[in-house]
Amino acid sequence: MPRRHPIRTEAIVLRQRPIGDADRICVLFSPTRGRIEAVARGVRKPLSKLAGHVEPLSRGQFGLAQGRSLHVITDAQTLDAWPSLHDDVDRMTEALAMAELVDRSTDLDVASGPLYALLKGSLDVLAATSAPRAVRRWFTLRFLDQQGYRPELDECVRCRAVLGPDGNGYAPADGGAVCPSCHQAGVGQRLSSPVFRLLRYMRRSSCEATSQVRVDANTSAELDRHLRLSMEQALDGQLRSGGFQESLERAEAIGRHAASAATEREREEQDRAVV
Amino acid sequence: MQRSPATAPTIARLIEAFHRLPGIGPKSAQRLAYHVLRAPRAEAEALSEALLEVKDSTRLCAACQNITDADPCAICLDSDRSASTICVVEEPLDVAAIERSGVYRGRYHVLHGAISPMDGIGPEDLKVGELLARLGDASIDEVILAMNPNLEGEATAGYLSRVIGAMGVRVTRIAHGLPVGADVEYADERTLRAAMTHRVEVEQPNGDD
Numbered sequence: 001m002p003r004r005h006p007i008r009t010e011a012i013v014l015r016q017r018p019i020g021d022a023d024r025i026c027v028l029f030s031p032t033r034g035r036i037e038a039v040a041r042g043v044r045k046p047l048s049k050l051a052g053h054v055e056p057l058s059r060g061q062f063g064l065a066q067g068r069s070l071h072v073i074t075d076a077q078t079l080d081a082w083p084s085l086h087d088d089v090d091r092m093t094e095a096l097a098m099a100e101l102v103d104r105s106t107d108l109d110v111a112s113g114p115l116y117a118l119l120k121g122s123l124d125v126l127a128a129t130s131a132p133r134a135v136r137r138w139f140t141l142r143f144l145d146q147q148g149y150r151p152e153l154d155e156c157v158r159c160r161a162v163l164g165p166d167g168n169g170y171a172p173a174d175g176g177a178v179c180p181s182c183h184q185a186g187v188g189q190r191l192s193s194p195v196f197r198l199l200r201y202m203r204r205s206s207c208e209a210t211s212q213v214r215v216d217a218n219t220s221a222e223l224d225r226h227l228r229l230s231m232e233q234a235l236d237g238q239l240r241s242g243g244f245q246e247s248l249e250r251a252e253a254i255g256r257h258a259a260s261a262a263t264e265r266e267r268e269e270q271d272r273a274v275v
Numbered sequence: 276m277q278r279s280p281a282t283a284p285t286i287a288r289l290i291e292a293f294h295r296l297p298g299i300g301p302k303s304a305q306r307l308a309y310h311v312l313r314a315p316r317a318e319a320e321a322l323s324e325a326l327l328e329v330k331d332s333t334r335l336c337a338a339c340q341n342i343t344d345a346d347p348c349a350i351c352l353d354s355d356r357s358a359s360t361i362c363v364v365e366e367p368l369d370v371a372a373i374e375r376s377g378v379y380r381g382r383y384h385v386l387h388g389a390i391s392p393m394d395g396i397g398p399e400d401l402k403v404g405e406l407l408a409r410l411g412d413a414s415i416d417e418v419i420l421a422m423n424p425n426l427e428g429e430a431t432a433g434y435l436s437r438v439i440g441a442m443g444v445r446v447t448r449i450a451h452g453l454p455v456g457a458d459v460e461y462a463d464e465r466t467l468r469a470a471m472t473h474r475v476e477v478e479q480p481n482g483d484d
Contacts, residue, residue, distance in 0.1 A: 015393045016426075021298040046454045052463025056393075056426045081464040086426065089433025096392045096426075103393075244392035244430065247399075251434055254407070255441025262411025262442075 006074065007064040009033055012119060013056045014099045018044065026054050026073065027103055028062060031116035035106045038064055038071035053078045057085045057095050059120065080120075082127045091126055093248055094136040096241045098122060101143055104235055118142055125207045133220070134211040140227045141202050149234040152176030153200050158187055165193045172230040194219045195226065286312065338409065340385045340402045342367045350374075350383060357381040359416040363406060363435065365389045365423060373421065381419075384409065389427035390434055398434055406435075410444055417445045424451040424469075 011028035014035075019025050022044045028036040043051040053060055053076035063075040085095045102119055106112055122139040129135050144150055155162055156179035157171060169183030170176070170191040177196065178188045198219065202210050215223070232238055282290070286308055294304035311319055335341070336348035343349070350356065350370075360381030364370055370383050386401040410418065418439050422428030436446045452470030453462055462470070 017394075047457055049458070049461040052466045055463075055465070058465075078464050081468075083465050083468055086429050086465065089430065089437070092426070092430060092433065093392065096430075100393055240395035241392040243395055243397050244390060244434075247390075247397050248434060248437065251437040252441040255438040258407040258411060258438070259442040265411060 005066075007033070007066065007071070008061070009036075009064065010059070010061050010079065011036065012059045012099075012116070012123070013054055014103045015056050016040075016054070022048075024054070025070065026056075029102055029106065029112070029116060029119065030062075031113045032111050034110040034112045035103065035108050036064070036071060037108065038062070038073045039067070040073045040076075050076055055081075055086075057082055057092070057099065057123070059123075080124070080127075082123055084127045085123065088132075089248060091129075091132045093241070093245050094132040095123060095126055097136055097239055097245065098126075098139050098143075100239050100241045101140070101231065101235070104237075104239075105143075105147060115143070115146055118146065122207055125211065129211045131211040131214075133224075134213065135207055137223060137227055138202055138205075138207045138210040140231055141199070144230055144234055145203075147234055149175075149230060151199070151230055153196070153203065156182055158182040163196075165196050168196055170226045170229075172226070172233045189226070189229075190222075191226065192219070192222055195222045198223060199226075339383045340387065340405055341370055341383060342385075355380070359414055360419065361406075361409065361415060361417075362419040362421050364421045365428070365431070369421060379419075386431070389422060390431040391427045392430055398438075401431075403435070403438075407438065407442070410439060410442055415444055417447060420446065420448040422448070 009028075009030040009032060011030040011033075014027045014029050016024045016026050019039065022042050024040050024043050026038050026040050028038060030036055040050055040054045042048050043054060045051075050073065054073060058078055059080040059082075060076050060078045062073055064071040065074050082095075085091050098119060102115060106115065118139065122135055122142075126132055126135045141151075151170075151172065152175050153163065157174040157176045158178050159182055161179040161181075163177055163179055167180030167183065168191040169178040169180075169188030171178050171188030174187070177191055182188075183190070194215070198213065198215065201213070228239075228242070289308040289311065290301075290304045293299050293307045294301055296304075299307070311322065332344050333342050334344075334346060336343045336346055336351055338347050338351045341348050341350070357380055361384050362373065362379055362381055363384045363386060364373070365386055365388060367385055367387075370385060373379050373383075384402070384406045386403065386406070388396060388401050390396060390398060390401070409415065418435075420432045420435055422432045432448055436448070439446045450469070450473040452466060452473055453459065459467070
């Protein structure tokens with residue numbers, strides 16, 4: 001039987017899941033080997049030396065022994081811990097969505113250098129930015145581009161007419177924007193002028209430049225809707241992490257509602273006591 | 276698990292039942308099954324009764340959601356414990372661990388899991404609604420978040436601090452850093468950063484003696 005050589009690779013930890021009493025299976029994403037599933041032994045024990053180096057949303061240098069079905073992590077050294085992606089729940093949410101996109105669109109042991117560079121670069125910017133959502137949007141657009149789902153924004157995907165900024169529609173199933181006459185014929189959702197311009201700007205600008213652009217709530221919601229539809233088209237499904245993002249957006253409202261319900265209850269009890 | 280023709284079907288069934296338990300491999304399952312087989316009948320009966328009893332007589336405490344055989348549980352009934360502090364944990368075993376330390380004298384709330392965005396587990400899958408209902412009581416001064424220091428724990432703590440913060444209740448999170456017996460040399464960047472950030476003043480001898 002030929003001897004299997006150990007592997008040494010740089011990788012970003014996309015996610016983990018527990019296995020057995022003390023182990024975890026880590027999903028790594030390497031520039032030279034694509035997605036790798038590897039067992040990190042003993043990492044759920046308090047004195048594990050490996051545990052802190054295999055946390056999701058971190059980048060490291062890994063030694064892997066090839067097992068029969070899964071690799072085994074023999075050593076790990078963190079290169080980027082990106083602490084702000086863990087400490088700030090908004091940044092974490094966007095980073096998880098990016099990691100899930102990569103996890104679900106890549107194959108085991110297939111080199112993906114450009115996608116790795118895109119993810120690493122985006123996580124670097126995300127760790128430092130004050131506009132995490134903008135970074136995720138930029139990443140999504142570049143991701144679609146790399147995966148062969150680049151939305152068409154120059155010509156109508158139906159009649160090939162050159163697109164102006166106003167009155168367009170967006171039809172991800174057809175591959176991008178449609179002109180005002182095709183949109184009026186019932187093709188696609190409304191694509192407002194600010195969102196159309198922003199999509200074109202994002203396409204030609206850097207991640208840092210995109211994260212500087214401030215957008216109002218309506219533009220933001222429309223942009224997210226269009227990008228989500230394109231992404232779902234590419235993935236042929238929804239992002240699981242999207243649910244947490246929605247929960248987080250509702251969190252403060254839930255807290256305020258719970259507090260006012262409690263105040264109301266208290267008042268009713270006081271009234272009853274008086275009666 | 277493959278059944279051997281040399282093993283009687285009833286024993287094979289017991290081996291399979293043990294093998295389904297967490298942390299029990301095929302060899303351990305075999306050893307346990309043969310141990311039960313060789314043990315006196317009374318021991319086997321006691322085991323089967325204990326298994327059924329734990330299923331029949333345990334429930335969740337209506338207040339803290341911990342597993343209990345009496346509702347409210349002993350901790351929620353204990354009037355010597357502070358009712359103004361709630362320590363929120365992921366699992367019932369976390370309550371047992373904190374109780375062993377003997378440092379906390381308040382109440383608990385068990386979420387029965389942690390938010391895991393990548394697995395689609397959100398706050399609605401946990402006992403978060405029950406926690407918010409408890410916090411409506413004006414006597415709660417502080418909520419201590421005792422989640423595990425991993426991604427799921429951080430997502431859970433981030434979500435809860437946002438909701439509870441909006442209710443105007445003080446939220447704290449247990450400190451994390453190096454565990455007792457660890458080597459600084461092997462510690463990762465985030466652990467060291469947390470340990471440095473949450474460092475404490477060293478008490479000086481007062482020199483009176």
